[in-house]
Amino acid sequence: xxVPVPTGLAPGAVLGILGGGQLARMLALxxxxxxxxxxxxxxxxxxxxxxxxxxxxxxxxxxxxxxxxFADGVDVVTYEFENVPAATAAFLGQRAPLHPGARALAVTxxxxxxxxxxxxxxxxxxxxxxxxxxxxxxxxxxxxxxxSILKTRRFGYDGKGQIKIAPGTDLADAYEAIGRFxxxxxxxxxxxxxxxxxxxxxxxxxxAAFDVCENEHRDHIxxxxxxxxxxxxxxxxxxxxxxRRIGEALGYVGVFAVEMFVLGDGAAERVVVNEIAPxxxxxxxxxxxxxxxxxxxxxxxxxxxxxxxxxxxxGRIEMENLIxxxxxxxxEILGEPGAHLHLxxxxxxxxxxxxxxxxxxxxxxx
Ligand code: AMP
Numbered sequence: 001x002x003v004p005v006p007t008g009l010a011p012g013a014v015l016g017i018l019g020g021g022q023l024a025r026m027l028a029l030x031x032x033x034x035x036x037x038x039x040x041x042x043x044x045x046x047x048x049x050x051x052x053x054x055x056x057x058x059x060x061x062x063x064x065x066x067x068x069x070f071a072d073g074v075d076v077v078t079y080e081f082e083n084v085p086a087a088t089a090a091f092l093g094q095r096a097p098l099h100p101g102a103r104a105l106a107v108t109x110x111x112x113x114x115x116x117x118x119x120x121x122x123x124x125x126x127x128x129x130x131x132x133x134x135x136x137x138x139x140x141x142x143x144x145x146x147x148s149i150l151k152t153r154r155f156g157y158d159g160k161g162q163i164k165i166a167p168g169t170d171l172a173d174a175y176e177a178i179g180r181f182x183x184x185x186x187x188x189x190x191x192x193x194x195x196x197x198x199x200x201x202x203x204x205x206x207x208a209a210f211d212v213c214e215n216e217h218r219d220h221i222x223x224x225x226x227x228x229x230x231x232x233x234x235x236x237x238x239x240x241x242x243x244r245r246i247g248e249a250l251g252y253v254g255v256f257a258v259e260m261f262v263l264g265d266g267a268a269e270r271v272v273v274n275e276i277a278p279x280x281x282x283x284x285x286x287x288x289x290x291x292x293x294x295x296x297x298x299x300x301x302x303x304x305x306x307x308x309x310x311x312x313x314x315g316r317i318e319m320e321n322l323i324x325x326x327x328x329x330x331x332e333i334l335g336e337p338g339a340h341l342h343l344x345x346x347x348x349x350x351x352x353x354x355x356x357x358x359x360x361x362x363x364x365x366x
Contacts, residue, residue: 286319
């Protein structure tokens, strides 16, 4: 595969970020450390990233006049979410370097193309079938059995747009419940644990993976990430190699995450790829204090064509998400020795809303 020519940016350059949530906010903070100024483009006037960016634009992703002005004023464009409309990515990609590129978006926006892509690389995925009608669903459940999981092909996150097909589930009701959208049915993976690999690929093809981390979800939302993951060396090496192959096959530039299931124990332990996120990821937030380079600095380095930083871990680490009213504990957390508090500047602590996170690092000396 040919390697794209480095853009040769230098400190002082302007990075455009699509999306203005907490990921864009933390990217902009990291960019500032490297002397890079950010222009954040998002439709919501109260976007958390606006507080920390040199410039921002409030406009819809379909607003071509606003997109053109944005692209003309930046040296490179990146994004904090995978649902960037394809037409927006194509429009921007003609005016400025776009990293990660349109192929990464196209593959990962659709669960069917994503699963087919990962399967095509010879990596383990859950068995899956395309579902475009109730008849497809019936045939798929006959093939994959129950329990299985019906997921919309697009716009699913944090457990949204999916439903478990249990022994008693009525298939017509289930198809109705996901809005009769194009979907896939996945065989149920009886996993022991969930892990992810957060990794970066540079403009020159260099690859750097952070340590495999273990993720604990509550109510379908990430609650804790822990390093080291409870995973044997062999399975950890397989997991990192899977990420390397995914990054290479996508010609990827930037940070990405590969979420995986862990099955079995000891010599029988193995990993199954669940999902790819073409962006910095919540399960990589621990790197801000827990790794030699944070995922946010790493992403900025990669998309600007700078050398990647060392991904080494600094000890045993825990990241706790502050969801909804958990963020009201900020004063108590600030009083906790060694706790690093990150708040996203969101006003309403609605249930299920990611308001901030805490990282705790235990080095050999602590
Ligand atoms: P996803 O939206 O694909 O990340 O799925 C959200 C969560 O649902 C995962 O973190 C798992 O806990 C669970 N899940 C998703 N797919 C499967 C599967 N095929 N088998 C078992 N559990 C699954």
